[in-house]
Amino acid sequence: xxxxxxxxxxxxxxxxxxxxxxxxxxxxxxxxxxxxxxxxxxxxxxxxxxxxxxxxxxxxxxxxxxxxxxxxxxxxxxxxxxxxxxxxxxxxxxxxxxxxxxxxxxxxxxxxxxxxxxxxxxxxxxxxxxxxxxxxxxxxxxxxxxxxxxxxxxxxxxxxxxxxxxxxxxxxxxxxxxxxxxxxxxxxxxxxxxxxxxxxxxxxxxxxxxxxxxxxxxxxxxxxxxxxxxxxxxxxxxxxxxxxxxxxxxxxxxxxxxxxxxxxxxxxxxxxxxxxxxxxxx
Amino acid sequence: xxxxxxxxxxxxxxxxxxxxxxxxxxxxxxxxxxxxxxxxxxxxxxxxxxxxxxxxxxxxxxxxxxxxxxxxxxxxxxxxxxxxxxxxxxxxxxxxxxxxxxxxxxxxxxxxxxxxxxxxxxxxxxxxxxxxxxxxxxxxxxxxxxxxxxxxxxxxxxxxxxxxxxxxxxxxxxxxxxxxxxxxxxxxx
Numbered sequence: 215x216x217x218x219x220x221x222x223x224x225x226x227x228x229x230x231x232x233x234x235x236x237x238x239x240x241x242x243x244x245x246x247x248x249x250x251x252x253x254x255x256x257x258x259x260x261x262x263x264x265x266x267x268x269x270x271x272x273x274x275x276x277x278x279x280x281x282x283x284x285x286x287x288x289x290x291x292x293x294x295x296x297x298x299x300x301x302x303x304x305x306x307x308x309x310x311x312x313x314x315x316x317x318x319x320x321x322x323x324x325x326x327x328x329x330x331x332x333x334x335x336x337x338x339x340x341x342x343x344x345x346x347x348x349x350x351x352x353x354x355x356x357x358x359x360x361x362x363x364x365x366x367x368x369x370x371x372x373x374x375x376x377x378x379x380x381x382x383x384x385x386x387x388x389x390x391x392x393x394x395x396x397x398x399x400x401x402x403x404x405x406x407x408x409x410x411x412x413x414x415x416x417x418x419x420x421x422x423x424x425x426x427x428x429x430x431x432x433x434x435x436x437x438x439x440x441x442x443x444x445x446x447x448x449x450x451x452x453x454x455x456x457x458x459x460x461x462x463x464x465x466x467x468x469x470x471x472x473x474x475x476x477x478x479x480x481x482x483x484x485x486x487x488x489x490x491x492x493x494x495x496x
Numbered sequence: 497x498x499x500x501x502x503x504x505x506x507x508x509x510x511x512x513x514x515x516x517x518x519x520x521x522x523x524x525x526x527x528x529x530x531x532x533x534x535x536x537x538x539x540x541x542x543x544x545x546x547x548x549x550x551x552x553x554x555x556x557x558x559x560x561x562x563x564x565x566x567x568x569x570x571x572x573x574x575x576x577x578x579x580x581x582x583x584x585x586x587x588x589x590x591x592x593x594x595x596x597x598x599x600x601x602x603x604x605x606x607x608x609x610x611x612x613x614x615x616x617x618x619x620x621x622x623x624x625x626x627x628x629x630x631x632x633x634x635x636x637x638x639x640x641x642x643x644x645x646x647x648x649x650x651x652x653x654x655x656x657x658x659x660x661x662x663x664x665x666x667x668x669x670x671x672x673x674x675x676x677x678x679x680x681x682x683x684x685x
Contacts, residue, residue, distance in 0.1 A: 271624045280626035284562045284572040324562040324645050333532050335644045364577045397577050397600035399622035451678030455621045458673025460681045487623055
């Protein structure tokens with residue numbers, strides 16, 4: 215029988231606290247690398263200027279302690295919990311929320327959660343959105359995604375017809391991203407979830423935005439779809455900040471799961487050009 | 497594509513020289529407001545009350561800044577997505593508002609109001625929030641403090657870089673730029 219490993223939720227709280235602060239002020243390396251490559255390839259002078267401003271923003275944020283974006287996002291957490299882990303010292307989700315609340319207060323991050331109808335701001339950026347997956351082993355992997363409202367609003371789940379197939383999916387994604395245009399702060403990372411069911415398509419789409427930028431899917435069929443969407447979106451002309459150019463998206467990442475014979479769920483989630491996410495394994 | 501330095505409040509003469517694609521370096525007072533503040537301002541107008549500031553010639557920046565660190569006027573302060581203000585902007589433009597600063601597309605009604613009443617929609621770079629925040633000289637909450645990041649603030653800015661997106665002639669920079677660059681990408685280039 216596998217040994218059960220105790221993990222204190224205090225360590226989870228501390229980890230969340232650090233990840234939230236790091237995400238708000240420091241762009242992921244792979245995102246910056248993709249932007250630098252795009253800059254070299256970019257032909258539009260305005261687009262180059264926009265990308266230079268984005269680079270300057272990354273510097274100012276890290277050096278002068280201004281968050282990368284004023285919208286420091288909802289705290290979205292993907293938690294992969296090894297089935298041999300036993301959490302101690304309190305309730306896990308409370309600890310996560312404490313980590314988020316402290317980071318958003320101490321880090322001068324914007325509190326963006328509100329009552330959906332009265333729009334009253336809760337002033338603490340709570341609750342965090344927590345997606346938990348039980349996996350083999352005795353480790354806890356935490357991915358912290360600071361998800362801004364501008365790119366999140368340019369997302370959707372569409373229940374496609376099975377007959378729409380591969381080409382229907384490619385067209386729907388391309389049309390949707392082009393229609394979103396300048397709104398989600400291009401250059402964007404496009405996350406796509408195919409299959410599963412209604413809610414799994416959405417979760418896969420968001421999770422896909424967190425893959426290393428531009429790394430193709432190991433499934434050659436999906437990698438081919440990613441390439442086609444990537445080229446078509448970048449041929450739209452939208453460009454950085456929507457001001458024209460060759461750099462509208464930095465990467466297209468697709469995840470896929472089996473689905474019901476009557477359905478073809480499709481989720482599309484867009485991440486903006488800072489795509490703030492950080493991870494740790496406890 | 498021309499470049500202009502302008503100081504608020506703006507006049508009809510300022511607006512009519514601007515064309516979509518021009519760059520403007522804006523200085524002076526701008527007021528912040530986004531969804532919740534706009535809803536309150538429109539409600540005030542419906543009830544025959546005054547707006548929290550004189551809107552004639554003014555520019556509204558669609559932004560909800562992050563909190564200021566001690567000793568600073570403001571935190572990061574990049575533009576929010578502007579289409580959410582589509583229902584409100586035409587009415588305020590009719591009352592004399594001369595400019596909106598935001599990111600992303602706005603509606604045809606907003607474009608028409610810009611033509612009819614001589615106003616401009618200025619696009620700022622979404623996500624360049626630290627750069628803009630560090631360029632704000634003064635910030636003061638003047639209305640709805642309970643809205644937190646959505647409160648109306650009076651900012652003093654200096655040479656804030658903006659792109660004229662919708663001008664007073666019906667031109668749309670996003671559409672123009674897209675047309676110019678469409679079909680030119682090749683992943684092998």
